[in-house]
Amino acid sequence: MWTIKRFPLLWLLPALLPVLLMTLYPIGHALWTSLHRVMILFPGEPFVGLDNYKRVMASSYFYDALKNSLVFTFFAAPSVVVIGVLVALFLQRRFFGSQIVRSVVLLPWVLPGAISAVLWIWVFHPSFGVLNAILRSLNIIDRSIPWLISPQLAPISVTIAHVWTQIPFAVILTMAALSTINSETLDAAALDCRSSFKRFRYVLFPEIRSMIVVLLVYNSLIAFTGYDLVYAMTSGGPGTATTLLSFQIWRESFSMYDFGAGSAVAFIVVLISATLIIAITRALPSDLFGGDEP
């Protein structure tokens, strides 16, 4: 890496400016709100310190939502990365019809959350769902499986739908990372390692490790702060089985008119997300932050 003596403003300003505008003021405002009592039906907005945070953490709703979000992230993010990498490796081969598979694999990506939700509702629905119909006609089951309406199965169903929407991106990024691998390295690996698995572990994986970290971090963030898809599929139900933290924020702010509490939940989410990210980047170190020699 080369060193520059001054901060390269012109290079960075176009990227930093929009982000600054969209983050500094809003985050500052949200932080301020979390430290004051901002309830629409009550006059004034007095400073209340960490009161909102304490109230929020004392409610059982918060812990339900936290647990749901953590479990969801814990299963969804690695699944996306693992499946994405496997599919990407598979698609590196040229076989008859590989072009078609490479195009079809992109489909889940082009859909907004609300649409994916409708499709997966159709797959999982208890009365007119396709999955139950197929399983029934194959005589595997005779009662329909309550994919969406059992508090135990609903989280699994939304996880499957969520993973489905994120796979294409993981595949694309992994394929892009794989393409940057020096062809000599690949040839050498083919000669040295008989087993595909060993080849992957000792040669490919280290090369694409930074990309995998990026994918894991991105997917963890997306899963932890997710909203659209799960909301459209189950609205947090049945009961509170799929209520995520993001719903809690929305509900506190807009339905219960308590923006202070909503913002407090948001910042707790920030803390947890930051912890997650640090944990992930520590566990899988990469040279993203520079300093090593290329």
Add this chain to the structure above:
Amino acid sequence: MQLKKVLLAMSMATGVFAAQTALAGEDITLEFVVWNYSLDTIQDNIKIFEAKNPGIKVNLTDYTWTDYQDSLILRFRSNTQTDVIYGGQDWLPAWASAGFVAPLNDIAPPDELSALSDDIAGFALSDMTVDDELYGLPYYADTISFIYNKKILDDAGIAVPRTWEEVTAASLKLQASGMERPFVYELNQELPNFFDAFVAQSYGRGAELFDADQNAVFADPENGAYKQLEWLADAYSQGLIQPETHESKIIPAMNTGNHAFTVVYNYVLAALNNSATQPLAGQFALALMPGAENSTLGFSKFYAVTAKTAADPERAEAAWKFINFMAGGDYTIAKRWAVEKGLGFGQLPLYDDSDVIEAWGKWVDVSTLNQQAATAKAGVWTEWGGVWSAYFRPLLAKAMVGEATVDEVMQEGAQRWNELKEQFANR
């Protein structure tokens, strides 16, 4: 000389004309915010209004029902220009107290208003009144009803249930002969009507959730609402209930013929029986809400004016003209909703209108409906009701699916209600 006089007269006339147009000023554009039910009908109504009222334009903004309240709060907080809105009876006390909406007295001539309010049905009138002030005119008023599939019941030899025990018995019988979850239920903790439906069922049993002083009394195991929640949790645990997130999924579900009962708004019955799309159209009917009293919840959604607009005389006048057109006058628009869409109405004269009766006869038994409407009661709506309902609905859902006990939920709900009541009293 003649010519000069003529020219002078002409220029004077032009001058007066120009002055008049200048005085008339620019068009006023009213911002009308609604939820997205039947936007094409609304647009058409707006067109008719604009044609009759040159100088007033109406700009329509819509949100989905689930996002409506939240989007409106955002608008109010940010002072986005909003003039006439759809209001809901459960939000009204809070919005009135926060100063978001103004009483109609602020914008309407008093005798016109009183003549119109005389024509409004009981539960609708109470829903739109806060502190003896009327805040809206009915957009649509309805009851929540118990719907069943006639053909399924007839084929199975089951009589129309009149108590909740009979509903259980009927459902178990249907389940035994292969129907997996006979009762479809809109179980969505994010929707206010999830709570409304619960209240409706409690009213069927003749129960009240709050006493005359607005204290919560439903935590008592003898209270009908308590018993109804027990019934729901029980039915769910026996696999008799299939939850759906929205009425738009209930319609296809019921039309698969795999379910026999549901509790929905009446216009959903009109949609269920629509032969244009539904394979089982005509098989669905309304029955009186099961329970000792067969009463149900009646409610009204209405047109309201924002306080900001009411304070501006020009806009206030335009807003009143618009509200009066949509919900008052000779009730043409209200009738249109009733006939074309099966939307209930809060204006009493329409009950006797032959066009309405004829149109409605196609999808519901009008005499049963009138019977139900006659026993419908309004709900108890308070300033903290909306906040409390958002808190209580997830609890209700948890109790139904068995994640919490009925007692826990009712106790917590009552406690929170009483807490909030005190908080708001001491503001």
Add this chain to the structure above:
Amino acid sequence: MTGRLNPVLTFFFAAVIILFTGGPVLLSLYGSLVPDRILLDSSKSIFTEGPNFETYRYIFTGELPKSYLTEGANRAMISDAARQVPQSLINSAIIAFSAMSLNLLFGAPAAYIFARYVFPGKKLTFLFLILSPLVPAVALITPIYMALQSIGLVGTRLGIILVHTAKALPFTVLILSVFFRKMPAEIFEAAVLDHCSRFQSFFRLALPLAMPSIGATGLFAFMLSYSEFMFSLVLSGDARTRPVSVVMAALARNTDVSWSLLNTAIFIAIIPTLVLVILVWKFVVEGLLSGAVKG
């Protein structure tokens, strides 16, 4: 990649992938061709009744399906909100394309400088950029709405474009920096020897080499914008400027939209983007598969 996999296994895996990723979309195609009265009836199917294009005709021309014109049917119970889909697709395309272009324009230089240079304040700026998406969008709705309203951008496409650009930039910079990092130093050393400026190295060397990655990242920014719902909901004005994600969400909760009509709208919403994505993807993939960077 070397190594041959058993053709049967290959076919099996390929079939599983296609079924999983493409299956649900195929469902919506099926639903769009079969009206509810046949869809919900387990005794009938597309094979007994044949495909029916009435919902497509309705969305594009407003012609009511024939079943609405029969005696007893309620003519009014079909929502013309479904007819907003084609216009909203154009809105989404404009918004997403602009957000993508801005992202690449602003993000690529930043990514390059992060990837190949050390400078004072680097760690801080990089961390700021990467950590900014941590705060859930849900909590930022109110301040962003108010801020944009004060400059009159609520209800405009530009407002949405700005928000989407800012949302995607951190990831764009992160991803592109990984690719720029991977480039062998020798190329740039040669350029420096030839007295190329920093910018020239970037523009003439790094960019062309990174084309496939830029394509992939551009696609990402496009998709992020296209599928974004929350800000699009509160920042879009009336139906004329509304993007497709908002229109679709409204259709999914509309009582007067039959299941079949909903699926038609879904399928129409998928197709243009799918075509675009496939075209760009072909360009990207050819670059990826053929161009392993030569050492």
